[in-house]
Amino acid sequence: MNALKCKAILASAALSAAVLSPLPAAANGLQCEPGETYIMNVMVSGHPYWVPVYQGFKQAAAAFGCETIFSGTPDYDITKQIASFEQDMVKQPAGMLLHPMQSDPFIEPINRAIDSGTQIVTFAADSPKSNRTAYITSDNLAEAKFAAEEIVKQVGDSAEYAVLENPGQSNHDLRVTALISYMEENYPDMKLVGRQATNQDSNAAYRATASILQANPNLAALWIPEAGSAEGAVAAVLEAEAEVLIMHADVTPTTLEHIKAGNIHMALNPNQGIQGFMGFMATFLAAHPDVFDPFNDYKVSGYNPMQVPYIDNGFAVITKENADSFDLNAYMEGRDPS
Numbered sequence: 001m002n003a004l005k006c007k008a009i010l011a012s013a014a015l016s017a018a019v020l021s022p023l024p025a026a027a028n029g030l031q032c033e034p035g036e037t038y039i040m041n042v043m044v045s046g047h048p049y050w051v052p053v054y055q056g057f058k059q060a061a062a063a064f065g066c067e068t069i070f071s072g073t074p075d076y077d078i079t080k081q082i083a084s085f086e087q088d089m090v091k092q093p094a095g096m097l098l099h100p101m102q103s104d105p106f107i108e109p110i111n112r113a114i115d116s117g118t119q120i121v122t123f124a125a126d127s128p129k130s131n132r133t134a135y136i137t138s139d140n141l142a143e144a145k146f147a148a149e150e151i152v153k154q155v156g157d158s159a160e161y162a163v164l165e166n167p168g169q170s171n172h173d174l175r176v177t178a179l180i181s182y183m184e185e186n187y188p189d190m191k192l193v194g195r196q197a198t199n200q201d202s203n204a205a206y207r208a209t210a211s212i213l214q215a216n217p218n219l220a221a222l223w224i225p226e227a228g229s230a231e232g233a234v235a236a237v238l239e240a241e242a243e244v245l246i247m248h249a250d251v252t253p254t255t256l257e258h259i260k261a262g263n264i265h266m267a268l269n270p271n272q273g274i275q276g277f278m279g280f281m282a283t284f285l286a287a288h289p290d291v292f293d294p295f296n297d298y299k300v301s302g303y304n305p306m307q308v309p310y311i312d313n314g315f316a317v318i319t320k321e322n323a324d325s326f327d328l329n330a331y332m333e334g335r336d337p338s
Contacts, residue, residue, distance in 0.1 A: 030064060031064055031065050032064050032065045032284075036066055036067065036094050037091065037093045038057075038066055038068050038069075038093055038095045038097070038284065039069045039070075039071050039096045039097070040069070040071065040072075040098075041071045041081070041085055041088055041098050041099070042071075042081075042098075043073055043075070043078075044072075044073075044075070044200070045070070045071075045072040045073060045074050046074050047228070047252075048252050049250055049272065050099075051272075051328060051331075051332065052331065053124075053275050053276035053279070054068075055273060056272065056273035056276025056278075056279070056280070057277065057279060057280045058276075058336075059277055060276070061280050064284060066094075068280075069093070070338070071084055076200060077101075078102050081101050082105060082106065082109055085098070085109055085113075086109065089113050089116065092116075092117070092118065093118055094119065094284075095118060095119040095283035095284065096113070096118060097121050097122075097123055097276070097279040097282075098120055098121070098122050098127075099122070099125055100122060100125055101169060102168050103125070103128065103130075103170050104127070104129065106130060107129050110127055110131060114133075119286035119287045119304070119306075121133055121134045121135070121136065121282045121283040121286060122134075123137060123275055123279045124136075124270065126170050126171075133282070133304055133306050133307055134286065134306070134307070134309070135310055135311070136279045136310075136311040136312075136313055137171055137270065137275070137310075137311075137312070138171075138275075138314060138315040139312050139314075140171050140175050140178060142315070143175055143249055143268045143315055144174070144176075144179040144182060146268060146317075147175075147223050147247050147268060148179050148182045148183055148187070148223075150266070151223065151245065151247065152187055154221070154245050155221050155245055157187045157190060158187075158189035159190060159191070159221065160190075160193045160219050160220050160221075161183070161191070161193070162192065162193055162194030162216070163176050163192070163223045164195075164205055164208060164223075164229045164233060165195065165196070165198070166197065166199050166200055166226060166229070167199075171225075172225040172226055172249075175225035175249055179223055180192060180195075193212070193215075193216040194211075194215070196208040196212065198229040199229075200228040201228065202228055202229065202231040202232035202235075203232055204229070204232065205228070205229035205230070205236075206232035206233070206236045207232075207236075208233075209232065209236035209237060210239070210240065213236065213242055220243075220244065220245060221245040221247070222237070222246050222247070223247055224246070224247070224248035224249070225248070226249055226250050227248055227249070227250040227254075227267065230248035230252075230255050230258075230264065231252065231255060231258075233246060233248075234255070234258050234264055238263060245265045246263070246264045247264070247265050247267070247268070248267050248268075249267065249268045249269070249270075251318055253327075253329070256318070256323055256326055256328075259320055262320060266319045267317075268315050268316075268318075269315060269317075270314070270315050271313045271314045271315060274313040274314065278313060282306070282311060285306045286306040289304050289305050289306045292305070
């Protein structure tokens with residue numbers, strides 16, 4: 001080996017050492033301590049939406065040697081979810097990925113948890129006035145715009161449409177209000193003839209849709225911000241033998257079968273596995289902010305440098321053609337559901 005080549009190798013090694021010198025401690029820190037636990041807390045814990053999210057959460061946790069717990073309440077009840085949150089805090093987890101049913105009631109519990117040493121990241125729905133360190137969701141504005149454009153593409157730009165909604169849950173609110181605003185701004189001849197709260201209750205959605213259909217026989221399209229209400233809405237449309245284009249966000253096994261049958265036009269589904277995986281990553285880094293040194297004032301300001309106001313996990317468009325890829329039973333084959 002000639003002297004010039006040897007010098008080049010030594011210089012390269014020295015440069016690498018200089019660049020990487022802060023990293024060994026950080027790299028060693030990207031592992032959980034024995035027993036270090038992260039919790040995912042939700043409302044309506046039996047809903048199939050959470051299954052792929054928790055699978056992604058667990059996959060990321062396993063890569064870092066961390067333990068996980070799935071938690072929440074089976075009820076659609078903000079008081080009960082907050083109670084489950086408080087019970088989880090007794091376990092002193094390092095962090096929690098939280099889907100808050102409502103934003104404001106969770107401000108104080110989230111802030112108190114962070115003050116006690118548990119880092120909180122929200123997903124799918126947010127509590128933006130709290131001190132949570134990150135929020136991960138699909139882009140609800142993009143979902144609403146896509147839905148509006150698809151409705152107009154299918155039924156024209158001067159038709160009647162209606163929406164069902166779930167007031168109080170931030171992502172569902174945005175999916176509805178953004179679609180209505182987009183229609184008003186871009187397609188003023190589209191007429192909103194029905195807007196009813198069904199609160200993810202398929203029975204309430206059945207009754208609301210039947211009422212809207214009776215009052216508006218020319219209804220052309222229906223937008224729904226979640227899948228539970230879509231189950232009841234499609235039943236009412238089929239019973240009335242009406243020609244109504246149905247689109248909704250999220251997916252359940254029931255609505256997937258209706259998409260396959262052509263009864264539902266399409267669903268816009270957040271990338272749930274990515275949501276859970278990146279949700280864990282954000283929560284883990286919030287609990288381990290010492291593994292990096294950002295170029296900002298966190299040392300003198302005293303705040304957690306792991307602040308990510310918004311992570312977009314993207315969304316998929318589910319149609320009759322690709323519906324088999326969203327079969328939850330097939331996805332869960334060979335996986336541990338706990």
